[in-house]
Amino acid sequence: MPSSTDSRAAASRPQLTADRVVEAAAAVADREGLHGVSMRRVGGELGVEAMSLYHHVAGKDALLDALADWLMVRVERPSPDGPWREAIAARCRSLRAVMRDHPWGPALVESRRAPGMTLLGHLEAVLECLHRGGFPVQLAAHAFSVLDAYVYGFVSTERSLPFEPGGGVDDLAAELALPADVFPRMVELIEQAIVGRSYDYADEFEYGLELVLDGLEARLGEGPAESVAR
Amino acid sequence: MPSSTDSRAAASRPQLTADRVVEAAAAVADREGLHGVSMRRVGGELGVEAMSLYHHVAGKDALLDALADWLMVRVERPSPDGPWREAIAARCRSLRAVMRDHPWGPALVESRRAPGMTLLGHLEAVLECLHRGGFPVQLAAHAFSVLDAYVYGFVSTERSLPFEPGGGVDDLAAELALPADVFPRMVELIEQAIVGRSYDYADEFEYGLELVLDGLEARLGEGPAESVAR
DNA sequence: ACCTGAACACCGTTCAAGT
DNA sequence: ACCTGAACACCGTTCAAGT
Numbered sequence: 001m002p003s004s005t006d007s008r009a010a011a012s013r014p015q016l017t018a019d020r021v022v023e024a025a026a027a028v029a030d031r032e033g034l035h036g037v038s039m040r041r042v043g044g045e046l047g048v049e050a051m052s053l054y055h056h057v058a059g060k061d062a063l064l065d066a067l068a069d070w071l072m073v074r075v076e077r078p079s080p081d082g083p084w085r086e087a088i089a090a091r092c093r094s095l096r097a098v099m100r101d102h103p104w105g106p107a108l109v110e111s112r113r114a115p116g117m118t119l120l121g122h123l124e125a126v127l128e129c130l131h132r133g134g135f136p137v138q139l140a141a142h143a144f145s146v147l148d149a150y151v152y153g154f155v156s157t158e159r160s161l162p163f164e165p166g167g168g169v170d171d172l173a174a175e176l177a178l179p180a181d182v183f184p185r186m187v188e189l190i191e192q193a194i195v196g197r198s199y200d201y202a203d204e205f206e207y208g209l210e211l212v213l214d215g216l217e218a219r220l221g222e223g224p225a226e227s228v229a230r
Numbered sequence: 231m232p233s234s235t236d237s238r239a240a241a242s243r244p245q246l247t248a249d250r251v252v253e254a255a256a257a258v259a260d261r262e263g264l265h266g267v268s269m270r271r272v273g274g275e276l277g278v279e280a281m282s283l284y285h286h287v288a289g290k291d292a293l294l295d296a297l298a299d300w301l302m303v304r305v306e307r308p309s310p311d312g313p314w315r316e317a318i319a320a321r322c323r324s325l326r327a328v329m330r331d332h333p334w335g336p337a338l339v340e341s342r343r344a345p346g347m348t349l350l351g352h353l354e355a356v357l358e359c360l361h362r363g364g365f366p367v368q369l370a371a372h373a374f375s376v377l378d379a380y381v382y383g384f385v386s387t388e389r390s391l392p393f394e395p396g397g398g399v400d401d402l403a404a405e406l407a408l409p410a411d412v413f414p415r416m417v418e419l420i421e422q423a424i425v426g427r428s429y430d431y432a433d434e435f436e437y438g439l440e441l442v443l444d445g446l447e448a449r450l451g452e453g454p455a456e457s458v459a460r
Numbered sequence: 461a462c463c464t465g466a467a468c469a470c471c472g473t474t475c476a477a478g479t
Numbered sequence: 480a481c482c483t484g485a486a487c488a489c490c491g492t493t494c495a496a497g498t
Contacts, residue, residue: 016462039491049287052463060491110386120413125417137422140415145387146380146438153383154375156340185357185370192367192485208376209450211449215441269472282482290472295479409486464497471490478483 010124016048018056029067034104037064037186064108065116071159072118074098077125084133085213088143092151092209093128099155135220143216150212154205184225246278248286252296257334259297264334267294278400295346301335302326302348307355314363315322315443318373321356322381322439329385338385370397373446380442 014020024045030039031150039060043050057063077093099105115123123144132139180187244250254275259267269290273280287293306324329335331434345353353374360370410417 002253005440038489040489049464051493054492055462075470101388107337108384110249110340120416126357127419129348131415137419141419141443142434145384145434146441148387149383149438150376151383153379153381156336157375157378157382157384163459175335178350181355185361186350186354189357189367189371204372204375207372208379211372211376211445212442216444218444222399268470279483281474281484284473285481455463463498464495466480466494466496468483468493469491472488474487476483476485 014047016052016056018066020046021053021056021063022070024064025067026070029053029104029108030102034107037067039063065112068108068112069116069118071098071108072116072122075122077122078129080125080128080132084129084135086218087129088126088147089209089213091129092147095151096155096205099152100166103159106152109152110156133220139219142219146212146216150208154208158201177210246276246282246286248296250276251283251286252300255297256300259334259338260332261448264337265267267297267334269293295342298342299348300337300345301328301332302340302346302352303353306358307352310355310358310362314359314365315447317359318356318377319439319443321359322377325381326385326435333389335339336382340386363450366407369446369449372449376446380438384438388431393408395444 025037025042028041028045034039037042037052039053042063043053053063057066075098076091078084078091080087126144126147127140130143135143178187178190238332244377254271255267258271258275262271269283272293273283276282283293285287287296305328306321308314310320327429338393356377360373365373408420416426
């Protein structure tokens with residue numbers, strides 16, 4: 001038997017690494033929300049004391065930075081080939097899907113100060129895709145800004161809206177205690193737009209996405225020369 | 231001298247009320263960020279122990295709900311008269327201005343589960359404005375969704391972007407350690423779109439806002455009858 | 461080298477006690 | 480009625496000590 005790797009616990013407990021720490025943090029966040037991600041609890045997830053984590057991550061802030069990176073790795077980058085509109089639409093849907101699967105995502109990304117390398121690489125891929133699609137630099141900046149604002153905003157507001165997607169909507173107005181004389185438009189919207197037709201909030205996402213893409217396509221067609229000159 | 235209001239401290243320290251507690255919380259948030267809003271610190275802001283707050287707010291969660299309400303009170307509601315586009319644009323700019331003045335706003339709103347009465351009243355005003363502008367219910371729902379997603383998303387992403395608005399941008403690429411061979415599009419964007427012209431991120435907000443409003447106006451013009459029928 | 465126990469300065473909240 | 484001190488169960492982080 002070798003003498004260097006003979007610790008008793010090593011067999012049942014694989015080596016602690018930065019990656020395993022981040023993975024554990026993601027698991028805790030998925031289960032208990034961003035609020036539940038504490039050094040002690042992430043340590044517990046790995047069968048280790050909280051203080052052990054400090055040998056692999058600089059601190060909680062660094063761990064959250066790494067967790068934000070973990071999230072962006074999961075977002076599909078737009079393929080630089082093929083029509084830009086399809087590629088960009090696909091990456092926007094992917095971004096939204098990742099945030100839906102990990103509801104703590106928007107709040108985490110929002111709380112981070114500087115963008116990580118994975119996020120920067122992702123943005124680079126988006127810009128490259130737009131560039132090949134014929135977007136001059138200035139218009140690409142606009143496109144990037146409005147697209148990301150829309151997608152992040154959508155996933156952020158989606159959960160705080162009065163109607164919960166997929167939930168029962170019959171007693172919704174009653175649940176919110178929305179008197180029809182004070183909130184007539186709101187009650188009307190809930191009744192007509194949700195009750196009575198199979199309301200899927202995913203359709204809402206697509207509607208806005210197409211609206212934004214239409215706007216960008218129109219401005220792209222207005223003539224790239226003008227954008228470059230001014 | 232009256233006997234009911236003779237406490238010594240009462241003169242120097244006005245009555246503690248729920249409103250004053252929320253106001254103090256806002257002051258702490260403005261000064262130290264959302265992270266700094268603790269019961270103990272809000273109490274300290276009022277010259278009172280943390281436990282005293284519990285006589286006026288149910289707990290920290292209730293205090294944060296009230297703080298989110300405090301924020302929405304400051305957002306200008308769209309006037310129901312006049313053209314819808316101007317009214318809606320003004321309220322979007324107001325929403326953004328409030329969030330700029332209180333950078334903890336997006337994270338706070340994002341963290342709240344259910345919308346407060348002030349937010350509901352605000353949404354009602356937006357829907358009423360759109361209704362008078364000729365929006366059928368379904369299109370109003372779309373408009374409301376895409377507009378709020380854009381505005382919230384914009385203020386949320388604005389602070390986590392690589393370029394800090396108003397800051398020095400000359401050494402930006404170096405600061406981010408962005409090698410031009412790995413991030414060519416990014417470096418190009420920073421150089422051409424920011425350095426060399428007076429880049430104001432406020433313009434970016436207007437650009438996207440007009441794009442979204444253009445899209446809504448076009449869909450409104452396509453014929454409201456169709457939206458109602460389907 | 462990697463892990464840990466004890467310790468420090470913080471949290472939100474409860475509760476019995478003060479006025 | 481309103482305020483508070485002590486207490487409880489938590490935090491992130493440091494540091495000296497273990498192996």
